Amino acid sequence: MGLTLVEKILLKASGQKELSSFVYPKVDFCFGNDITAPLAVKEFLSYGFNSVFNPNRIAFICDHFLPARDYKAANNVKTLKDFANRFNIKNFFDIEKCGIEHIFLIEKGLVKPYNLVVGADSHTCTLGAIGTVAFGVGSTDLAATIKEGRCWFKVPETIRFIYKGRLKKWVGGKDLILYTISKIGVDGALYKVMEFCGEVISKLNIDERLAMTNMAVEAGAKTGIIEPDEITYKYFKDLNIKFKINQKLHSDKDAKVEVIEIDTSKLEPQVACPHLPSNVKQVSELSDIKINQVFIGSCTNGKLSDLRVAAFILKGKRVKKSVRLIVIPATVNIYKQAIKEGLIRIFLEAGAIVCAPSCGPCLGGHSGILADGEVALSTSNRNFIARMGSPKSFVYLSNAAVAAASAIKGKITHPERVI
């Protein structure tokens, strides 16, 4: 019986000859953010530990409530900074130097294909887009990993999703994952790995792949993964990040997996309706959903290619008067590049507001909280009750093109209707 890519990496990291059902492997890297890491640090210190497993393999990325929205948020950043100083952890990133953790870690070259990574954030699975085995964990897990360099796991089963067919214009990774979640449900991949492959995936750029692996957790998955290929290696080359891969790993053909095939040829852009990411409709089925706010950003769709498509649609047009359009580039580097390409000017001239890189309103933290009864279309990943503010607000999820088109019309709109 063969092994999947995830099983091979777990086996190697566990130092076992044969993979058991439960492992306690060494990790290559671990990280947390300004919400989860302060709790980890508190735990770590309360047990009187005075060493970390490897200061170069730990990162704190402050991205959730930043720039500090109040003094409590500021104190949490300070807690992390003090801890990083004390234990010589150089990968401490305050907001002006980074952006949203999952996108930033890849951009910075801190995580690489075939690494085993744990992050105290549920969207750690995003890293699977570059072939990293990345598991979201909690704060105590992070505290323990900072100390031990190891983390416990049940070895997960795998569902292999094979995407076949063509992709219509305006349809990308976000639509594929929303459609997939709608088919299997929010616990359809509970505890399992979602392995994405097939001719459609092999043509997707890394930004589109990131949107897919990002939302694996929205189907309950342990992680999502896409095998590294030439597109992956070119992506790192373009970022000028160099690393050596000793051996390219693949999932074996005879590995034990459940297979689900998806034909993509007829898919339109997808929209998740309140209040679950699985409550998905084709965009044309939603003809009269008026919106008060559009958010283009987050670890799902705040990347350069998302900003490019949004700017392409918004160029020379105006955001509907009744709509707030909030654009947040995922990282400082993406922000710089967007300025260079003239995208930020297009957003501002269309009537959008552009905020500093962070998670922003995605989790109702700051920079665009919804009032009672307000309706938002967001490129982020969750539309739970009260996720972006009032318990009486409503959140729809889409790709960046639908979001931009909808901002112009003031209601949920197919991009082809404004081009």
Place this chain on the structure above:
Amino acid sequence: MIIKGKVFKFGDNINTDDIIAAKYLDSQDEAFLGSKCMENIYLDFSKKVSKGDIIVAGSNFGCGSSREHAPLSIKGAGISAVIAKSFARIFFRNAINIGLVIIQLKETDQINDGDLLEIDLKEGVLKNMTTNKIYKIEPIKGFLEEIILAGGLMKWIKSREVEDTKRKS
């Protein structure tokens, strides 16, 4: 250990935003987080809970964000155990790691809001005192049992460190 308490019943897919809203995540204080538990989906939840009460829910309890503040807030509200058809994976591991009792039970539909439950964890028996039904609970075995018996992941690591030091000296 015997747990006895009144049931607070919830449905499927209770997410961690439901359990504790993101705006409170700048706190690490169990009592404060407990006072805000379930705020957006259950009016005055924390005021209605008496110490020892039990949450009973459907499938995929604790889905969404990884925030450990969620199981902490459940503990802080005075809840002694969560029983659900299934748990989301990060919530599951967080609960094990911090010593919140979680029990997987297929038959949660048979348990109603307000029922009185008695759980004998050692014997693996759950008694519904209101309906007089008895259920068998599958015990957690192996490595996770070790963590639970140690009182949580950090205590487990600490105890190993202490043993290590003893061996070396």
